[in-house]
Amino acid sequence: MQTDDNARHAEKMAKIKAARDRMMQDKQGEKGLVIVHTGKGKGKSSSGFGMILRCIAHGMPCAVVQFIKGGWDTGERRLLTGHFADLCQFHAMGEGFTWETQDKARDIAAARAGWDKAKALIRDPSIRMVLLDEINIALRYDYLDLGEVLAFLRDEKPPLTHVVLTGRNAKPDLIAAADLVTEMEQVKHPFRDGIKAQPGVEF
Template identity: 65%
Template sequence: MDERDLDARHAEKMRKKKEARDKILATKTIEKGLIVVHTGKGKGKSTAAFGMVMRAVGHGMKVGVVQFIKGRIETGEKRVLDRFADLVTVRRMGEGFTWETQDRQRDIAAATGAWEMAKEMIRSGEYRMVLLDELNIVLRYDYIDLEDVVAFLRDEKPEDVHVIITGRNAKDELIEIADLVTEMTQVKHPFRSGVKPQAGIEF
């Protein structure tokens, strides 16, 4: 079989694949705001979420970001998003990871304030997408009530608003109501080989 035969066979295979794909796409007619969860031990949960934020901004959508843990550290994504202040509102409500504050009541107060801000953004009608960065962490430590979060997202979230939630150890109840759940699996990480967190990669 020569190159022309291989090219022709490939073209026919791709034609059939496109035809099958087009049939499947024709059955997908629902458009709505999604609940998206990025969880798992692997790196990339917030990174992927901020990629979705960039994509939404590229479509001219207004986006709200509430960071439940990160607050004190200056991040690359914050510097970029500050350049799109007409489309993106970032609220850094955290005070660092729980092992840094070592103060449960302070962490609960910060998480509660962040959740109130998140609900306000989601309800406002101003934002097409709201990212709740590291919400899973505060839920893991019971800093805010899981049932309240699930009930709000299930019953009060406007139909057209996308909500993205990040962090390890997503609760089963949150996964149950989500439309899209991705689990990042860690295969290899430089931290385990003595490499410190680096600008542009971790923050």
């Protein structure tokens, strides 16, 4: 019986491998991707920082621009600035969530400064990935012009540079323009049970 199960499993896996090999035959090209992580679930920024760490592990220069969490002492900021500053530039440009600042003009100015920094980093062809952390929030509140952002990514991003845009409520036109989009779905979250944000999980 065990031998039959093993044989059936081997046959099934061989068919899957053959199908995968056929699919991969036409996948030869490389391209700098526009990547969007959005949705109500946790993990958007975490996934983006995971990709930054992959770049570092491959010796690929990269950069982070944070549009919201400027004043936060986060684990990722400590790690990247303390150990990998030679490969990863880190720019915390935000001043906190908009309901904390309660100053629209200040929020717009911070978002514009972040976008100006982002454009300079993306234009640099030596930088292989730029993470625009929580830029979707700035776009949601119209602190940045979506048309300008999309035109820049289309016309000025170097061909092999990856750009990752995180934050909930990504606008439909951004989703349509992106090469890779992941929506994080929230199933359960401890905040609803009175558990606050904790080091190592949220920051």
